[in-house]
Amino acid sequence: MKLYRIAAVTERVLRQLWHDRRVLVFMLMLPAIAMLLFGYSFSGDITDVRIAFIDEDNTDLTESILESLQDAEAFKVTVLDSVNDPQHLLLSEHYQAVIRLPDKFTSLYYAHFAMGVATSAQGTVDLTLDESDPQIAATIRMGLADAMMDLGEGGPVDIETRELYGVEVRFIDSFAPAIMGFVVSLLSIVLTLLSIVREKVDGTFSRVWVSPVRRAEFILGYVIAFGLIALVQSLVVLTIGKTVFDIVINGSIFWAFGCTILFAVGSVGLGTLLSALAQTESQAIIFFPLVILPSVLLSGMMWPVQAIPRLLRPLTYLVPVTYSNRLLRAVMVKGLAPWQEPVGFIGVLVFVVLTIALSSVVLRQSAGERE
Amino acid sequence: MSNRAPVFHAETLTKRFGTLRAVDDVTMAIDRGEIYGLVGPSGSGKTTLIRMLCGLAVPTVGAAELLGSSMPSERRVVEHRFGYMPQERAIYRDLSVAENLLFFGQIYGMLRSRIIERTRDLLDLMKLSDRAKQRTDKLSGGEKQRLSLACALLHEPEALLLDEPTIGLDPALRREFWDHFHELNDNGRTILLSTHYLNEAEWCDRVGLMQLGRLIAEGTPDALKAMASARSGQERPDMEEVFLILTREGVAGGVS
Structure with missing residues (x-):
């Protein structure tokens, strides 16, 4: 050679x-x-997902849920007044999800924890979701879950995360x-x-x-x-x-x-x-x-x-x-x-x-x- | 490996591709200083015979020797001593004329200064001096062929195997190529070449006629003419007639 x-x-x-x-x-x-x-x-980062947010409770708690959603880059949140038919919004207004926090949401939410024991009292989020695109639907579910977790103090579970191989890859x-x-x-x-x-x-x-x-x-x-x-x-x-x-x-x-x-x-x-x-x-x-x-x-x-x-x-x-x-x-x-x-x-x-x-x-x- | 060994030697050399006998039982010896022309139609086995003699194809039966070394097993012994010009022009189309010569010089271990010197001489000889920096796909057919020959001559080999070196050239350029061949021959080079231009057979020292893989007749141009004349009774046949007469009768007559 x-x-x-x-x-x-x-x-x-x-x-x-x-x-x-x-x-x-x-x-x-x-x-x-x-x-x-x-x-x-x-890039995998989904953005500009249109979400309608209907707050029928109007408390500090529901306000902070709204803020969490608005802070998420994935969503464009529009706050609407109460409507009877959320499905109608999906069809005619082309929202990909309607999130409704009903009246008494906050009091039920706190009631659940206040008892210190299992109780049927529970705050309910009413989510109407366009499932035609599974990736977008998943993003919405995740965003909502994140918003709930952001409630922090008094929240149901605190997840302690240790991120390996770099933060937020x-x-x-x-x-x-x-x-x-x-x-x-x-x-x-x-x-x-x-x-x-x-x-x-x-x-x-x-x-x-x-x-x-x-x-x-x-x-x-x-x-x-x-x-x-x-x-x-x-x-x-x-x-x-x-x-x-x-x-x-x-x-x-x-x-x-x-x-x-x-x-x-x-x-x-x-x-x-x-x-x-x-x-x-x-x-x-x-x-x-x-x-x-x-x-x-x-x-x-x-x-x-x-x-x-x-x-x-x-x-x-x-x-x-x-x-x-x-x-x-x-x-x-x-x-x-x-x-x-x-x-x-x-x-x-x-x-x-x-x-x-x-x-x-x-x-x-x-x-x-x-x- | 004495100097008296034939430069090219084939002994019952046979190459089969499947059932096709591309070269069929050829025995021949070409001595130092000869110009030997393999003549025959395309598909008669000239290329395969040359490829076996320079170690590119492995014989099915028989032996091929180049400068006393058995091919392809001992080709490393003689690899510096022969030059080969394949039928395809075999130059890099996306390199310049000078770069082609540079590469072929480098792989033969020539010093850069020597390559430059040889390149100048050869381009001069081949009338390509003003083309040195030109990419070869911009050259004319004749220019490519002259460069191809120059590539085979670059490392000053003593034996040359030229496969259809004049194919596609106009008559004037073919004459020029033959002048080069005779000049190389005068300088002691042994040349084995193939051609299907029958008139070129006249310019060889010895000619081998090939048909369907067999060497059907061999000799000096004059000897072949005499042979044809004796067979057909025709006076002074030209090479084309010689070829027609000998190929018609060659197989039947069993001349080799």
Whole structure:
């Protein structure tokens, strides 16, 4: 193995990308676009849910419930006078919920606790809810429950919370590590695949094969080139994450980059593997959705793996991005060292070893048996 | 690995793809300093034969040797000593002319200064000097082919395997390529090339006629003409007629 031959392959791959400005721009834009698009549209923070609030009791207690609801970012609260038919409001006025605190709510509420023993006396909140969107309905239920809990003193239960892995981790905070792994791996796979298929089509692969370049040198050359690119892309994701979304990074940046690059190495291996299955560039393109769809849908990037039906869940363990998500989230959000997330870490390591070893085998076949 | 070993040597060389015999029982030896032309229609096995001789394809039966080393098992021994020009132009379309040469020089371990020197000479020779910074997908077909040849010559190999080096070139440019071949040959290079332009056979030291994977006739252009003339009774046949006569009778006559 000679360093200068590895360097020659790396230099060549980078020069090719440099000449293809469209690809270069795309490479830098994709992580930026993905972060902005997903970051804004999937921020997970539901806002502007229209709620009608009807207070028939008018006490300090009901007033504080109203204030809690108004303080919640999710809701736009409109205070209405008493109505007979709350359902009518949902239909004609397009409220997503009507919250009614009936007369005597406060006195019943306090009565319940004053006795010191179980009693049937109980304050009742009358909630009319639009269930057509379960996510919004859940937000409303949660917001109302929060408002009740905010009553504090004298409330039914006091929940003492110990928040682990960072206070108030938002969706975007745990999304940034996922998008980093996804974008870096997607581009490494796609560009390696296209590049090697193109070498086969153009015949440059034959020329390299008869030259002193060894298979390992060839693969390493590619790995280093895309490792460098992975580093730049991670920087783009983190910069946008930090400046635009103010993401919280609890862990070490060093580990974040290290793990991303490690994952990029496996992706170059996977791209090389797939290149054996395609003889032309148009055949290679068929693989793109095959790579993208499972990565997005089954990796736990958009929604937790636990939200995927049990029947499909074993499939998630075949998707490499599943492991990079676990690993990068552990490193960036939880602030752990890679080995403290063994499933993710070992998953990524196995991915790297397997794809690199196999790609070395398929390269021999790509070179040899063709006419 | 003595100098007296043939530069290219095939012994009952056979390559099967499934039931297709791409190369069928070919035995040949090409000595130092020869220009040997493989002539035959497309699909006659020229490319596969060349690929086996440079270690790109593994023989099904028989042996391929290059500069005394068995291919592909001992290809590492001779990898610096031969140059190969594949039928596809085999240059990076998204690199410039000079960058292509730089890469192929680097992987052969040439010093950067030496690469620059050779690049200047070769681009001069191939009349590509003003194209050095041009991306190769902007070049004309002939220019790409000249660059492809330059890439094979860069590391100064003593043996050359050129697969259809003149395909698609206009007659004037083909003449120019042949001038290069003879010049290289005068400098001691051994050249094995394939072509389906029958008139080019005239310019080789020796010619092998291939048909359906078999080497059906072999000899100097004059010897082949005499052979054809004797078979058909035709006076002074040109190469095209030689080919037609020998391929018609070759299989039946069993000449090899």
